[in-house]
Amino acid sequence: MPISRRRFMISAALSTSTLAMPSFLRAQGKPKVVVIGGGAGGGTAARYLAKDSKGEIDVTLIEPQQAFTTCFFSNLHIGGFRTFDSITHSYKTLESTHGVKVIHQMATAVDRGAKVVTLADGSKVPYDRLIVSPGISLKWESVPGYSPEAAEMMPHAWQAGPQTQLLKSKIEAMKQGGTFVMIAPPNPYRCPPGPYERISMVAHIFKQKNPTAKIIVLDPKEKFSKQALFQEGWQKHYPGMVEWIPASILGSIKSVDAKTGKIETDLDVFNADVANVIPAQAAGAIAAAAGLTNDTGFCPIVPGSMQSQVDENVYVLGDSSIAGDMPKSAFSANSQAKVCANAVRGALTGSRVFPAKFSNTCWSLIATDDGVKVGANYEPAADKITKTTGFISKTGEDSALRKATYEESLGWYAGITEDIFGA
């Protein structure tokens, strides 16, 4: 595909652009790409750049955690289908096999003029191209009374790791016949089917260990991803256990009290024995600090390359980006990262740049061997990434197909984590 007219004009306008003067850059040493965030977007981008450039590009990945616990499949850990270790991945292969330099620190600032990232210890990392993929930040104030401290009692578990373990332990320790309350997030948020898969996994645990427990979902939305599939599954596997209350009935949430578990809403006061509060979300903090977000709290991008609309040397991937019709999912971030890596490599080394193709599939587990999925293809349009075709599992599917879908999701997990972190 030819470079779009707009992209061409940007390139042409840059008299010192790397496209125009690769030999100049070479004289300065290898081009440097810095990637902020070692999740599905950042890990994939770093790996593909290092792997495909075969040493022509110096790739640095900045990620504060030593090991990465994936948010995807963390619900399956809560449901007892996966160990914590099996959803936690190290960065060793990226370093040893692919030569990515991994720095385990938080990026605290970006000087886009000087093209330098500042780390928590004050050290500075220069770049020629910067890829920003920091996931989400939580808007604590979106739920009155909620805070980082409150999250120690009412976990969000929407960034996987200790929060996931905390929520799991609270669910397993809940008193017999107690009430679990989830406050679901408003759009847009990470992993659209995620809250409802989580409800399924909590119900799966309760069915075995706490069969008289109740689950209440307080939702600021009127509908949700795979709704018919989840509601059918809840009715089938956990009859009478799950109550979902949409915004039109609930009204708004007035306050939560982490100490007592009391949740006040326009509709009623709910007393939670265990509460899971998933607040509204925005781009990862560094994206805002770098001035890459707009008033939505997320980062506008060029649909064909994931290049930031505010800085041509910066690309934004995954949950932090405004990716048009694409959901905020690991699959999406991984898909975007490969398009981005191809574009960045082309810009820095003159390698072939191919047309962007994006896709997404999200598998969800409702009960043992009862998996469902939804997916779509996306193409870059002039103003946004646009959905072209898609599919979704159907209600009433037979159990063999649902089991095959679940088994397929296991294969996908193995595949995508190899694609992000290396084999």
Next chain:
Amino acid sequence: MRVVKRFGLDNLQSGLAVAVALVIGSMAIAGSAQAQSGEAAGKEHDRLVGRGVEVFQRCSACHRIGVEAENRIGPQLNNLIGRKAGTVKGARYSPAMVRAGAEGLVWTPETIDAFVADPKGFIEGTTMGLRGVDDADDRKALIAYLASFSTGPSNIPETPVPPRAGVDAGLPTEILALKGDAEFGEYLSGECVTCHQASGEDKGIPSIVGWPPADFVIAMHGYKSKKREHPVMRMIAGRLSAEEIAALAAYFNKKGQ
């Protein structure tokens, strides 16, 4: 019937052979059941072979079995029982497998069981990508299924088989003749390896590394034209052009060498 249908989801081509095999297989079962302890043994064998069809899905990316089965990435598996390892004419083997055969390894239910349980443990250096079938009953089922093509009348091709072209019917020769751009294919493969492991391992989604290009092209056009089931593959293949499919076929074939 469900077994056949499910198998067909992923591999219509072999599914045809399997459907035939099941018919022949159950005829053979009827005979042996009488000679043994009657109905119970027959039912158990029936169950095993049925389950074996499902387990064989893990093999079917590389191996063909049944009427007119040809060598693919791995050797065809007809008459496996009693065969000396590494000796099928025209098949590609690892040096380790050829050596094992030369040293006297013969495929019996016992040796197949050991090999399939832990391929690389049994033959260090085998290139078979299977991770190993952990479940003993699944191995037993797989062996029962394989055996149904090895002994008795079941390997005699009496039943007419729809031609292999059942899948690629309508695929013009110019599409099959397209020469793929492997570098383009490498870029496009990014979309495949989110699910199909680039290392060629199969942990629930079939390996696509090392396929003969024609098989790859036929399979992808099967999804593109919606002759093959599977919603994700229909979606992914649906928007790929014939050139892009050829590019992917070239890349994944090269990657397997």
